[in-house]
Amino acid sequence: MPQIKKKGTSGQAKNYITRTQAVRKLQISLPDFRRLCIFKGIYPREPRNKKKAAKNSTPATTFYYTKDIQYLLHEPLLQKFRDHKALSKKISRALGRGEVGDAARLEKTQTPRLTLDHVIKERYPTFVDALRDLDDALSMLFLFANLPSTAAVPPKTIERCQRLCLEFEHYLIISHSLRKSFLSIKGIYYQATIQGQDVLWLVPYKFVQRITSDVDFRIMGTFIEFYTTLLGFVNFRLYTSLGLVYPPKFNAASDEQGGELGAFTLEGRNVGFGSQEIEASIAPAQISNEPAPEVQAKVDSIAKVSEPEGEDAVAETQDGEEVSDKIDTFEAAAPDADILPQPQFSGNEVATLFAPYTIYLSRETPRAPLEFLLRSFGCKRIGWDAVLGDGAFTNNEADTSITHQIVDRPALPADALPAVPETKDGDAQPGVRPGSRVPGRTYIQPQWVWDCINAGKLLRPDIYAPGATLPPHLSPWVQQKKGQYDPTAPLAEQEREGEAEEVEEESDVEGEEEQEAGVADVDDNAAEEEASDEEMNDLGAADGMRVAGSSDEESDEEDEEAGDNEWAGVEEPEEEDSDDEDEAEKARKQHQAELEAEAAGLPYNANENGKGKKAGKKQPSEAKKRATKKRREEEEELERQKMMMSRKKRKVLDKMIYSNRKRDEEAEKLRSKRRKIEKEAAKKATK
Structure with a gap:
């Protein structure tokens, strides 16, 4: 009979270990465990089944790989942490006895020094691995270089970060490795190409930084301790690859006066090789950004052998065609194809x-x-x-x-500019006047x-x-994609077919509506003025202020005539018959106009011949009709294609269509905004 497997001894229960169990196994405190994990690059893991990994335990816990914790058992830093714990007990015992001098002597002479050199060599076996992991290190170091010194951030840490960052910038300057930069809300982004690896980091703006209490600077300080060691190794390797002395000479007096980059002096390893001759000796063409310079040398030698004889830049081939040294441009094979990446300029031109x-x-x-x-x-x-x-x-x-x-x-x-200060002799100081x-x-x-x-x-x-x-x-x-709004391209190249005509028609209709609304407002104002005049005349009549030949007398005469007609009692039926005849004539004319419009194949507009009424809508242009017809045909073709698809593919296609429609709507909104801005600018220019 086979042996029964005990529960919790295999599978996820064995592969994962909780943080509490890891701390007990390593016999260190929780802060030391965090520091050790940051130094060694060990992070928490998420098991597939937390219930099995926790052995049916319900509280939420943090898990690590069991093999990672076993790997930490042989770390030399553990002994340093234990020595530091023993020293802290001795210092506390001396302070309890009142032996302050002994406590200071113990802290000064017996404090263990942590060195992370072996950790850097373990985590980055090759120099290319260190360059690939340099993005976060540079962003963190440049951040701490701009922070003010506090109790959580000591001034020595800030000074070390500043020196390492300036040394790295000096290498980029002399090697011309910087490629791109971008101003954003967060700060300034930089990208450099170092031995074939693209390094991107963020530098904050030099504003006054406020240190908040919700940031744990102990953990960030641990990362800074690791990153400073890493960047020190990287700077040493970069400087020595160019034949420069590392670290460069540092002028403290110039740094106190705000010299920054000017406080460093670069020197070559050769005797009599001054700092002024460094940039002249290291040309951009001699700087290799490839990880394997030996391979590049072989490729160059093969290229030289394969080159045709002659010193001219333009040579003739066997077919009679000319070959030039110009950079080739790649064009897309189809209009709907993706944009092909174009070759970049050489380092000599940009440097x-x-x-x-x-x-x-x-x-x-x-x-x-x-x-x-x-x-x-x-x-x-x-x-x-x-x-x-x-x-x-x-x-x-x-x-x-x-x-x-x-x-x-x-x-x-000139009136808003300040006056130039004068010297003791009464003359203006030499220089340029502000502004x-x-x-x-x-x-x-x-x-x-x-x-x-x-x-x-x-x-x-x-x-x-x-x-x-x-x-x-x-x-x-x-990288701009097809269908997205490109602010650098002209507006006419991005518009769809018939979009400009539709916008113009809409703007014309809006202008006509605004004009008609303005005319209606004028008529309403005139009517209100007439009504107010009549009210004033009525008030004047009530006060006995009547004028001969005024409108009040005319209205009285009209009222008298109306009274006589009412007593006659004969005119009202004749007026009703005339109104019926007018309505019949209008209906007959409208029917005749509808028949004529139907015979001509045009839509009937009842207000086109009316007097004093609103004019009809403008007929759509030919471009708009073609665009509408083309859009309808594409939709019909798409519906026919969807009928031949499976249900799963049809759902995927619907999602694609929805996302493309949202993208097109956003691009159209941005184009409309740009169109309005350009129109306003054109109006201002004409004025």
């Missing part, structure tokens, strides 16, 4: 985007992101006012070498820098002039 310019940042512009972006794309000469910090190319706004100035204020009249413009200099808004980077080329600066309405700032990571 030197702002190289030939000297750019000055006004005081109201965000200096830190603009400096980082401009330096990443080749600009070597960036100036700003001395109040923004140290490290500028020039602090003089009147410098003649400045070609572009970034401002974020509209153009003000004035230097001839020969291009003034632009900060969005120009972001749009040029995302477009990969220099855009027209007049569109981004101070005070001008800026174009929409769109995310560079959103």
Whole structure:
């Protein structure tokens, strides 16, 4: 007879373990268990059947894999946690005895130091694995670099985060690895390509941050402790791959004056290799963004062998066709096909985007992101006012070498500008008057820098002039799909067939209705004025103020005549007969008009020949008729196709049609808004 299997010893009951059981098995406290799980990358799991995993236990609990907890039994950090617990007992015992000096000596000399180097090597066996997990690390470190120092966030942590982030930005600047950036409500998004891996992170705006009490900074501090170690390893590997010394030299005096990026000095590993020669020696073409440089070298050698002889950029093939070095563009085979991804520009072109310019940042512009972006794309000469910090190319706004100035204020009249302060001698201080413009200099808004980077080329600066309405700032990571509204494309290319004519007809009908409503309002006002005049005349008559030949006398005469007719008693039947004859004549004419309209194949409009009545509706245009006919034919064809489908496929098709219809309605609403805005702008331009 086989042995009976005991309940709870196999299956999910064995594969999962509760958090309480894990803490007891590891013999550490709950906060230490949380720190250990964050360091090792172990997270709670959700079993398929909680009842079986909990062995019929009803309370809600957190589960972990049993193998993960067994893996933690051999972690060297456990011994550090136990040493720290033993030290805390010794310190509390010394304080209980009143031995404050011994307690301070124990805390200073015997505190265990946690090192996470072995954890980084275990979790990221290759450098590419570390780059793939760098998104969250950079977002968290840039967040803590902008936080104010409190009891929960010590200043040493903030300083370390700032230094690591600035070192990482220096690598992106010198390697030209930055690709795209986007301004959002949350902050500024950046994307860089490092050894073939795309890294995307978020940097918050430099506003005053308020620390709330509902955020557990102990857990976030644990993540920061791990991420700082990770980014330190990554920065070391990146710097050494370019032949640079890590860490770079740090100037504390410049950092205290707000130098930020300017407080670091990069140096090469070779003797006599200065920081000024680094960027000249490391060209963008020499920087490899591929994970395997040996493979890339072999590919380049094969490409050189396969190239035809000759130094000309354009060569002739055997068929007589010309081959050029221009970038090929891929076009869709069918009009309804998806948009094919186009080839990007080379790193040399984008890396030197702002190289030939000297750019000055006004005081109201965000200096830190603009400096980082401009330096990443080749600009070597960036100036700003001395109040923004140290490290500028020039602090003089009147410098003649400045070609572009970034401002974020509209153009003000001369009367609204403040006066220039004077020196002790009575002369005006040298420089540019606030709000004035230097001839020969291009003034632009900060969005120009972001749009040029995302477009990969220099855009027209007049569109981004101070005070001008800026174009929409769109995310560079959103790919436009067919049927969706594209704010960059012309409105005529996105409209469906007959949409513009329908909108024009609706606007014409609305305009006619408004005009008729205005005429009706005028008639009502005139009638009210006449009624008010009659009331005034009646009041005047009551007061004995009658004038000869006035309307009151005429009305009295009419009343007398009406009284005579009433006494005659002969006229009323004749008037009723005439009214019946008029109604019969109207009915006969209406019947004749209906017959004529039916013979001509047109709809009958009873008000088209009426006098003083509302005109009929405008006939639909040919484009609208064609669009309606085409839409009806497509619906009929779709219904015929649905008849041949199964019930399951028909439901899926109905869901697709519903979602497409909702998408088209949203796109049509956005197009109508844009159409109104363009019409208003055209009216203002004509005025």
